[in-house]
Amino acid sequence: MRPWSKPAQDGMTLIEVLVALVILSVGLLGAAAFQLNALKYTDSARMTSQASFIAYDMMDRIRANSAADYTVTPPTSGNLNVARDQDLYDFTSNIVNFGGPTATGSIALNQRVYTITITWDDSRAANSANSRRSFVLTSRATVDPVSTP
Numbered sequence: 001m002r003p004w005s006k007p008a009q010d011g012m013t014l015i016e017v018l019v020a021l022v023i024l025s026v027g028l029l030g031a032a033a034f035q036l037n038a039l040k041y042t043d044s045a046r047m048t049s050q051a052s053f054i055a056y057d058m059m060d061r062i063r064a065n066s067a068a069d070y071t072v073t074p075p076t077s078g079n080l081n082v083a084r085d086q087d088l089y090d091f092t093s094n095i096v097n098f099g100g101p102t103a104t105g106s107i108a109l110n111q112r113v114y115t116i117t118i119t120w121d122d123s124r125a126a127n128s129a130n131s132r133r134s135f136v137l138t139s140r141a142t143v144d145p146v147s148t149p
Helices: 014-064 083-099
Strands: 104-110 113-121 132-140
Touching: 014 083, 014 104, 014 113, 014 132, 083 104, 083 113
Parallel strands: none
Antiparallel strands: 104 113, 113 132
């Protein structure tokens, strides 16, 4: 080595270490944000699945008791002696249990076609304060009567 030349650099400088830490922390923050969004959307999908289970359960109950009118106002308490009242009570209590007190459900009948609508608050996944989602199931509950020509 010549006496007038500088020695070669050994190791890393503090600035290089700080830049590496900044890059690593930005990457970890991005991964955490990605995970948070995945959790929110998974919860939203779970609620949609639960709403579909409740709606299909109600449609099966309507088909099993096709002579009853399910478009009436649901009772405030269950009645095991009247299948329709118990079905409607179970329907409303299932909706409140899964979606909270603001969740609602309705059953409409139009020309032998039932429409079951379940609406709940999904503001967690939508990132807004007042975001409501709905699941709508439309199905014919009875077969058309056979007509002879």
